[in-house]
Structure formats: structure tokens, C-alpha cells
Amino acid sequence: MRTRSWTALASAVVLAAALALAACNRGGNDAGDAGKPIVVGSTLSLTGAFAATGQIHKIAGEEYVDRLNAAGGLLGRKVQWKVLDDQSDQAKVSQLYERLITQDKVDLIIGPYATPNILSAMAVAQRHGYVLPQHTAVLAPQLTYDCQFPAWSIGPTPNQFIPTQLFDALATLPTPPKKIAVLTSQSGSAAFVSDGFGDDKAGVLSIAKDRGLDVVVNVHYPPTTTDWAPIATQVRDANPDLVIDNGLGVDAVNILQAMKQLNYTPKKMFSLFPAPGPLLAAGPAADGMLSVSMFEPNQPTLTKLGPDATAIVGDFTKRAQAAKLPYTVFETQAAASWNAWQILTDGVTEAGTLDQHKVCDTLHAKGADTVFSGHLTFDPKDHNFWPTTQTLKQIQNGDWVTVWPADKAAAPLK
Numbered sequence: 001m002r003t004r005s006w007t008a009l010a011s012a013v014v015l016a017a018a019l020a021l022a023a024c025n026r027g028g029n030d031a032g033d034a035g036k037p038i039v040v041g042s043t044l045s046l047t048g049a050f051a052a053t054g055q056i057h058k059i060a061g062e063e064y065v066d067r068l069n070a071a072g073g074l075l076g077r078k079v080q081w082k083v084l085d086d087q088s089d090q091a092k093v094s095q096l097y098e099r100l101i102t103q104d105k106v107d108l109i110i111g112p113y114a115t116p117n118i119l120s121a122m123a124v125a126q127r128h129g130y131v132l133p134q135h136t137a138v139l140a141p142q143l144t145y146d147c148q149f150p151a152w153s154i155g156p157t158p159n160q161f162i163p164t165q166l167f168d169a170l171a172t173l174p175t176p177p178k179k180i181a182v183l184t185s186q187s188g189s190a191a192f193v194s195d196g197f198g199d200d201k202a203g204v205l206s207i208a209k210d211r212g213l214d215v216v217v218n219v220h221y222p223p224t225t226t227d228w229a230p231i232a233t234q235v236r237d238a239n240p241d242l243v244i245d246n247g248l249g250v251d252a253v254n255i256l257q258a259m260k261q262l263n264y265t266p267k268k269m270f271s272l273f274p275a276p277g278p279l280l281a282a283g284p285a286a287d288g289m290l291s292v293s294m295f296e297p298n299q300p301t302l303t304k305l306g307p308d309a310t311a312i313v314g315d316f317t318k319r320a321q322a323a324k325l326p327y328t329v330f331e332t333q334a335a336a337s338w339n340a341w342q343i344l345t346d347g348v349t350e351a352g353t354l355d356q357h358k359v360c361d362t363l364h365a366k367g368a369d370t371v372f373s374g375h376l377t378f379d380p381k382d383h384n385f386w387p388t389t390q391t392l393k394q395i396q397n398g399d400w401v402t403v404w405p406a407d408k409a410a411a412p413l414k
Helices: 004-011 013-025 051-070 090-103 115-128 158-170 189-195 204-210 229-238 251-261 276-281 299-305 307-322 332-351 356-366
Strands: 038-044 079-085 132-134 148-150 179-185 214-221 242-249 269-274 290-293 368-370 374-376 391-396 399-404
Touching: 038 051, 038 090, 038 115, 051 079, 051 242, 051 276, 051 307, 051 332, 079 090, 090 115, 115 132, 115 148, 132 332, 148 332, 158 189, 158 204, 158 290, 158 391, 158 399, 179 189, 179 204, 179 229, 179 251, 189 204, 189 242, 189 269, 204 214, 214 229, 229 251, 242 251, 251 269, 251 276, 269 276, 276 399, 290 399, 299 307, 332 356, 332 368
Parallel strands: 038 079, 132 148, 179 214, 179 242, 242 269, 269 290
Antiparallel strands: 290 391, 368 374, 391 399
């Protein structure tokens, strides 16, 4: 099987030469490198705006590598993970992945956290012909590199799926919302879910209108926002039935805190991609908060998945407690990280080599098996996004609980 990206690379003489050189630098002779560890390079946002979530991915990755090495490593070799702090800065991501590939000469790479950072890493991966499993990017129209592999899928059109799922769930409540406020981070996938992208203009705003909902606040804010009072004031004055924050990290916490300063609590609230712990720490103000989820370790879910999943979840909690994370539960962000690592190691194991071309083709041909999302298949026509397993979760009694759809729920939607 030959992917479109590899055909394009082969047709460009300069790039083909660069790939050949990179292959030599990466130690394409796997047998000759048998005594050396396999080095996986990546960046994570260990400081800056995305740090609360980046730390989750770091702990999950460390646990995965430890378990992998305890089981014999990869291709019979130990694995080392070289992770650099991108400081939540998209510009630094490109520089650091260039360094990892051209100077540190890592054998494999894995993606960072947050869509803007992933897009920067993807450009470098494509330039050097590296396979890039990535944890959380959902901006499908821009993920055009055939050898990027999503570890969290909301399908190829999350801008349509997310609001449809949310509004379907809320329509089952005794008093569904009629007036909504939409707050949107001008950051990659968050804006995509609100506004659509390119020719596809569907999103929260258009789908709300189609359903007869009244959008009483529509604010787009930069990801560097520090003064949330003006946004909170607009929401308070409009007094909507539902606040939708299509944001990242601690955006929702900052908005809640700004509302609290105004002695205002939203009736219902949804946060797109939040850091899970800080919202729980917000206390009663965040009770009933909704968000998207790929996995929550509620007991019914763990029972279905079996002992391996339970052991992974337990080990993560111990590590997170030791690291003094504010939220020590293995949830959707950790599951996305685990999936990314399984995609990478499954591709290498099935290909039997570190050759990037062969690993990419193997993943397209055979897919990957994961503990938390089952068998994944990757079709370049859908930018490798597999059929979604997304659910909605809600804060109930101080914890995140899966509440929708009903056949996957661990508790009813409040």
C-alpha cells in the first residue's frame, strides 16, 4: 500500500534525498542497532497555559514506557522517551521537533498536546517523513498529512458531531435550554467546533440556529486572554440557559471565577476541552458542568474493559498522586495519550522495523489495537479519523461521570 503523502514525497527529488539521509541518520538498520535503546521524541506543554493537561500526558506516557520496557521493549530493544517542554508556545514546537529529528536524531516521534501545537509538529513530521501519532487534534480539514494518526477521534466532522450530541442530550431534560451563550477560543479545534472551517460552515452557532435556539452571547476570545471580566459581564447580563465554552485547558475555570466575582452562576455550562482537575477544584460553581469524553474510569466501564484497563488506571492514579496533580484520575486525556503510544508501538511491531514509510503503510493496512478504544482503523480519505466513541461527561457529586449516550452512561444526565 502506498499513501498519497509518500507518493508526493517520492516525486520531489530534494525531499526524497532528505528522506534518504534522514533514514540513514535514524539508523534504518534495526539489527545493527540492537544494543541501543529506541528513542522516542516529543514535546509537551509542561509549563504555560496548557500545563495542567500537559502534565497528564507526561505521566501517562511515562507509565506506558515503563510497562513497555518491563514487557521486553520494542523490537527487542528498550525504549527511551525524550520529552521537551514547549511552554505552550506553538512557535517553540516547530523548533523543538526540528531539533529532535535533525540534531538528537530520535528514532520515532509522538505528538504534543493541543491542536495548534500538533499542527506545528505535523508540519515538521511531514517535512522529514516521520510517522506522527497525535493525542488530541480534531481539526480534520487541516490534518492532511497521511502519516499523522489521531488517538482521539470525534470523526472527520467534529464541528457537526459535538453540538449535535450535546443538543440531543440536553433535549431530553425536563426544561431544555432555549437561550445560549457561546464563548469561543480562537484556537484551532475550539473555533472549528463553533464556526466550522473552510467550506463547511456547520458548528455550534449554525446548528443552534437550526434547532431554534437563541444565541444571546457570541464572543471569540484569544487564547492569551487574562481579563475574563468583560466576558463574564456579557454572560451575566444576558442570563442564558446554557453557556458553551469552546475553549481549552483552564478557560472554563477562569470564566467561572470571573462570574463568581459578579455573584453570578450559570444555569448550565459545557466546556469543550478542559483540564479536568481544575474544574473539580472550582467546587459547587462547576457542579453539573458538561464536557466531551473518550473515556472515564467509572466502574461499569472498567468492568467491561477488564483487568488490564483497571491496572493501568490504578497505576496512573498512584503516579499522579506522587506528582501532586490536582486531579489524579485516568480519564479522557490520559486515555488519548495511551492510545497514541499504542498506535506508535503497534505500527512498529507489526511493521517489524523503524522504517517510517513501512510503519505508516502498516498502520493504514492493519490499524492498531488499543486498551481503551478497541481496534482502530485509519483511512487517509477521512484524515485517518476512526469512527468516534465519544460520550458526554458531567460533574456529579464532585467527580466526572459519563452521562450520554444512555447505553454508555454510568449515571443519568442531571
